[in-house]
Amino acid sequence: MKKLFLSTIVLFATVAVIAQSEKFTTAIKKNLAALDTSFKNPADLLSVANNFERVANAEKNQWLPYYYAALCQVNYGFMEQNKEKIDGYADKATLLIAKADSLSPNNSEISCIKSMIASCHMMVDPMQRWQEYGQESNSNMEAAMKQDPTNPRPYFLKGQGLKYTPEQFGGGCATAKPQLQIALEKFTTFKPSSEISPNWGKERVEMLIEECK
Numbered sequence: 001m002k003k004l005f006l007s008t009i010v011l012f013a014t015v016a017v018i019a020q021s022e023k024f025t026t027a028i029k030k031n032l033a034a035l036d037t038s039f040k041n042p043a044d045l046l047s048v049a050n051n052f053e054r055v056a057n058a059e060k061n062q063w064l065p066y067y068y069a070a071l072c073q074v075n076y077g078f079m080e081q082n083k084e085k086i087d088g089y090a091d092k093a094t095l096l097i098a099k100a101d102s103l104s105p106n107n108s109e110i111s112c113i114k115s116m117i118a119s120c121h122m123m124v125d126p127m128q129r130w131q132e133y134g135q136e137s138n139s140n141m142e143a144a145m146k147q148d149p150t151n152p153r154p155y156f157l158k159g160q161g162l163k164y165t166p167e168q169f170g171g172g173c174a175t176a177k178p179q180l181q182i183a184l185e186k187f188t189t190f191k192p193s194s195e196i197s198p199n200w201g202k203e204r205v206e207m208l209i210e211e212c213k
Contacts, residue, residue: 027055028064028196035072045076053096063103063110064196070096070113071200077120090120108148109198115140115157137161152186155179156201163208173212180209 031051038044049072056065070093077089097113104110115137122133144154159179165171183205192199 024055024059024062025196028052028068031055031068032196035068038072039075042076042079045072045079049073049076056096056099061103063100063107066096066100066103067110067113067198070094070100070117074113074116074120078116078123083124086124087121090117093117093120106147108144108151109153111140111144111147112151112153112157115144115154119157119161150186150190152183152190152205153198153201155183155186156205159183159205160208163212177209177212180205180212184209 031048034044034048034051038048049069052065052069052072056062056069059065073089073093073096077086077093080086080089093113094117097110097117100113101107101110118133118137118140122129122137141154141158144151156179159176159182161176162171162179163173163176167174183201187202187205190199
């Protein structure tokens with residue numbers, strides 16, 4: 001009887017964990033679908049960021065919702081036209097990605113976001129900020145490559161950065177295209193660890209390569 005009672009407790013606990021996991025996955029998938037369409041109306045990125053942050057606050061041991069909230073914030077920062085506001089979005093992304101980093105250290109995907117945040121700060125005044133934020137962006141990009149050599153995103157970010165760097169400073173399509181080609185090759189074999197794991201960037205890489213033809 002005692003064994004039966006214990007087995008019942010374990011069963012109910014297992015069912016509860018599975019149900020909670022499914023609820024979490026469903027929430028992330030719903031917000032990822034919204035993220036895919038939000039770039040057509042950038043203001044939606046902030047709404048999606050808030051949605052991801054709510055999921056993160058409910059599931060404090062999960063790094064992915066913090067990661068996706070940071071991704072939304074930094075992407076909005078890149079699209080913000082008022083340069084006086086850009087640092088604020090980058091700072092918010094920094095707070096979010098720091099929480100993700102505490103839950104999943106040495107994570108290539110998180111290092112990619114750190115690189116993007118540094119680039120976002122640099123965009124406010126590239127000439128004055130390059131020495132600080134340019135180096136920070138590059139160091140996080142290199143870390144991402146080492147942490148997961150199969151990840152195409154750091155190569156995508158490197159290629160994208162080079163494409164929009166003036167040729168006199170070592171940028172342009174000639175230097176960007178080889179990195180973008182590496183990213184595209186890695187996208188063909190990259191396998192995300194789950195259906196809600198990061199898997200973005202391929203279409204953007206293809207577009208940048210087409211622009212460089």
